[in-house]
Amino acid sequence: MSREAAPDLTAPELEELQQELVALRDELSRALVGFRDAAKPVDVDEPIGRVSRIDAIQQQEMARASREGIALRAKQVGAALDRCAEGTYGACVSCEESIGYARLKARPETPFCIACQTRREQR
Ligand SMILES: [Zn+2]
Secondary structure, X not given: OOOOOOOOOOHHHHHHHHHHHHHHHHHHHHHHHHHHHHOOOOOOOOOOOHHHHHHHHHHHHHHHHHHHHHHHHHHHHHXXXXXXXXXXXXXXXXXXXXXXXXXXHHOOOOOOOHHHHHHHHHO
8 A cells, every 4th residue: 555645644643543433433422322312392381481492592502513523523524434445545535635643632533734734724
């Protein structure tokens, strides 16, 4: 297998990050199950008063937003585990430069190097 874009990770580092990804995946899927149980639709006919109804809707909005955030992160974690399996983990999916251990340690599912991430955020 050609590895010109070899991520500069040592085998123990790679192993460690991969274990973190697996733990993260389990944690996120547990969190998603919890949200599914909690996200009951607000019953607008229920006589709970206008203010508490707004509260309930706002709480659901917040729950929905964080559920979507978790779902997105779970997807990124899954993609990162796929890259581990392919042997491309640690390389930026955009420019194929090495992402670097410190950055991966902080956020093991990140698909981009700092330069590409910054470029995307500025767009
Ligand atoms: Zn990059």
